[in-house]
Amino acid sequence: MEMFFGQIINGITIGSIYALVALGYTMVYGVLRMINFAHGELFTLGAYMAFTMIVSMNLAAYIPNAVVALIVMAVMVAGLVAIVGVLLERIAYKPLRQSGRLAPVISALGASIFLQNAIMLIWGANYKVFPEGVVPSITWEIGGVSITLMRVLILSTSLTLMIALYVLIQRTQVGTAIRACALDHDTARLMGIDVDKIIRLVFIIGPALGGIAGMMVGLYYRQIGFTMGWHYGIKAFTAAILGGIGNIPGAMVGGLILGVAESLGAGYISNAWKDAIAFLILILILILRPTGLLGERVAEKV
Amino acid sequence: MKKFALVMLVLVMAFAVTACGSKDDAADPIKIGVQGPISGQWALEGTGFVRAVTMLAEEINADGGINGREIQIIQGDDKGDPKEATLVAQRLVNQGVVAVVGAYNSTATEPASAIYNEAGVLHVTPSSTATGLTEKGYDQFFRTCFLDDRQGLFAAEFMTGTLGAKKIALIHDNTTYAKGLADWTKIYLEELGAEVVFFDAIVPGEREFGPTLTRLKNVNPDAIYFTGYFSEGGLLLKQARDMGITSTFVAGNANNNADFIEIAGIQNAKGAIITTEPIPTDIDYPEARKFIDDYQARYGEMPPSIWTLSAADAFRVVVEAIEKTQSTDKDKLANYLHNTMKDFPGITGPITFDEKGDRLGTVHRAYIVNEKGEFVPYSN
Structure with a gap:
């Protein structure tokens, strides 16, 4: 039983990272009906920016309080990655918005390759290692299950961000505008919504969340590499589809389910089978519910 | 063209024959x-x-x-x-x-x-x-x-003999090299009477080993032998220690890299052992x-x-x-x-060579990570 709870906690932690990254995919898909394949690289960028702030800029020397330092760092990482996200949209996607569905996807693949290589050229191809003790390594033992402080931080940060996003989307005027754009650009424009502005906003929120996820992965595992975005990107993309792409609570649920499924698969069967199990679940769900767990059945616009 | 090729062939053969002919002259x-x-x-x-x-x-x-x-x-x-x-x-x-x-x-x-x-x-x-x-x-x-089987033999003898481990966990990463080393180590461990209580692979490029380690923790091995590469090795060691796994951590020669210690952190890496070919000055x-x-x-x-x-x-x-x-x-x-x-x-x-031309014995050594985060030769 201890092992079971241990695996559930493992799964929720990694799942909440997947969910955070998945939100970026799902929001972009929601308003633009395209897959932003460069999102994984924005995640990597978040990890590398946090690395630079800690190692090269020695952030801790300016801000002695660890909690404040982490919050400042998270805000800065989110801001910088969001700027790259907005530039990405402006340069790679906006000029192609009227040219069918395939062109932006190809452009996204190109942007992904470009960003990955840019990261390699700027920071180098070697693994980068975060210094120890940025987050104190405190471990609690609860009923035979070890939980580290960093896991608690990852969980609470992701959940807070997800709840905040949910409130923003469902309860505010901006959120209503985003949902309107997701339904129909032209009608939204007739209602006086600046669609371009909303799309920019989506490319601020998504990359910012992805960047924070990258930073947390860097802080937790302490080892980052320029190709790491692919691994997390593909998992998060799966999570987005699992929950119903375009659906924000769906991405959260999808991420958590994927994380837990992987974790139980690795724990009870074999780690080598982990991905096979996760994708088997994806296939089963898509057979039973082609639009994903929480995806709504929307009639195709003609 | 055909004729030309034939002439060339004859010439080449003649050259080869003379080359062979002059092969062994006592002076x-x-x-x-x-x-x-x-x-x-x-x-x-x-x-x-x-x-x-x-x-x-x-x-x-x-x-x-x-x-x-x-x-x-x-x-x-x-x-x-x-x-x-x-x-x-x-x-x-x-x-x-x-x-x-x-x-x-x-x-x-x-x-x-x-x-x-x-x-x-x-x-x-x-x-x-x-x-x-x-x-x-x-x-x-x-x-x-x-060959890698020699490292497996050394690791098996070292863990059962020097460390006195009875229950051993083996982790590889499914690459030809790492899987081969793990397989050989398993064979030799079993020959030496030790029990392999855990045998599984992790995925290269993966960062989260919690699920594998949670399962490993349940079998409570005396020693863990990881045969993959340092980038995963360091993470595995760190996460094992974070989860309260105190088994001796031993890793193969692909972990003979300073990044292994850096990724794990000196606190966690201290006392970890690698099996590897010695550096020239240690022979x-x-x-x-x-x-x-x-x-x-x-x-x-x-x-x-x-x-x-x-x-x-x-x-x-x-x-x-x-x-x-x-x-x-x-x-x-x-x-x-x-x-x-x-x-x-x-x-x-x-x-000494065996009938296939492979070398018998082993050159591998154990190195342990000291307090300063350096690999030093293992001594009892």
């Missing part, structure tokens, strides 16, 4: 080839081969040569490339070498070994560890390096001391890696065989190396 020097990547990405290793062999040959010549005949070294640069390797091998054969030391990487050694086998040239590789090389039934092919046989001193005096720097020492051993084994058999006939040389030579005092330890 001529004994020609020994050294093949390796003298240029290209592994130039450091290939240059080490040439330097080691040249130095030893000059020492022998200064003492009057082998059986009164001088040694002539012929270099061949294969750049580590299999296509170049066949050209180099053909050229060395044409020049009438009786034995060849090389090549560095298995991909280059493999095509060359077929040519040497056909031409009846004794072939000793210092560093190519691909298992398949000695499975071809070539009776004149030997290697002075150890304490008298032959090794002399070789390293001579090398340093002559070239002003340390041998670049253990493979330079292994190349020196390959050459010394060839010389030993020629000296003892008073012959350059490859059957006599091969027979001597296979059957007669036992525990030849090599630079990298006693050398």
Whole structure:
């Protein structure tokens, strides 16, 4: 039983990272009906920016309080990655918005390759290692299950961000505008919504969340590499589809389910089978519910 | 065109025949080839081969040569490339070498070994560890390096003997190398009576090993042996310690990298052990001391890696065989190396070959991470 709870906690932690990254995919898909394949690289960028702030800029020397330092760092990482996200949209996607569905996807693949290589050229191809003790390594033992402080931080940060996003989307005027754009650009424009502005906003929120996820992965595992975005990107993309792409609570649920499924698969069967199990679940769900767990059945616009 | 090709063929064959004919004349020097990547990405290793062999040959010549005949070294640069390797091998054969030391990487050694086998040239590789090389039934092919199964044997003996572990967990990453090492270690552990309580793979590039470690924690092993690479090794060690797993952590030679300690963090890495080929200065046989001193005096720097020492051993084994058999006939040389030579005092330890030409024994050592985060030789 201890092992079971241990695996559930493992799964929720990694799942909440997947969910955070998945939100970026799902929001972009929601308003633009395209897959932003460069999102994984924005995640990597978040990890590398946090690395630079800690190692090269020695952030801790300016801000002695660890909690404040982490919050400042998270805000800065989110801001910088969001700027790259907005530039990405402006340069790679906006000029192609009227040219069918395939062109932006190809452009996204190109942007992904470009960003990955840019990261390699700027920071180098070697693994980068975060210094120890940025987050104190405190471990609690609860009923035979070890939980580290960093896991608690990852969980609470992701959940807070997800709840905040949910409130923003469902309860505010901006959120209503985003949902309107997701339904129909032209009608939204007739209602006086600046669609371009909303799309920019989506490319601020998504990359910012992805960047924070990258930073947390860097802080937790302490080892980052320029190709790491692919691994997390593909998992998060799966999570987005699992929950119903375009659906924000769906991405959260999808991420958590994927994380837990992987974790139980690795724990009870074999780690080598982990991905096979996760994708088997994806296939089963898509057979039973082609639009994903929480995806709504929307009639195709003609 | 056909006629031209025929003429060329005759010419080439005539050349080959004369080349073979002039092969063994008692007054001529004994020609020994050294093949390796003298240029290209592994130039450091290939240059080490040439330097080691040249130095030893000059020492022998200064003492009057082998059986009164001088040694002539012929270099061949294969750049580590299999296509170049066949050209180099053909050229060395044409020049009438009786034995060849090389090549560095298995991909280059493999095509060359077929040519040497056909031409009846004794072939000793210092560093190519691909298992398949000695499975071809070539009776004149030997290697002075150890295969991964030797590391497995060393790890198994070390964990059960020195560490006294009874229950051992093995983790690999499904790559050919890591899986092979884990499989061999498992075989030897079971032969030694230890229990393999956990055997599973992680995925390279993965960062979260919590699920695997949670399961591992339940079987509570005395020692964990990880056979994959340092980038995952360091993370695995850190996450194991975070989860409260206190088993001794042992890792294979792909973790012999400072990043392993950095990724795990010194606190976690302290006391972790790796099994690996020793660095040249840690080999304490008298032959090794002399070789390293001579090398340093002559070239002003340390041998670049253990493979330079292994190349020196390959050459010394060839010389030993020629000296003892008073012959350059490859059957006599091969027979001597296979059957007669036992525990030849090599630079990298006693050398004995088995019937396939693989080396018996092991050169591997255990290194432990000390408080300062450095690998130091393990001692009880």
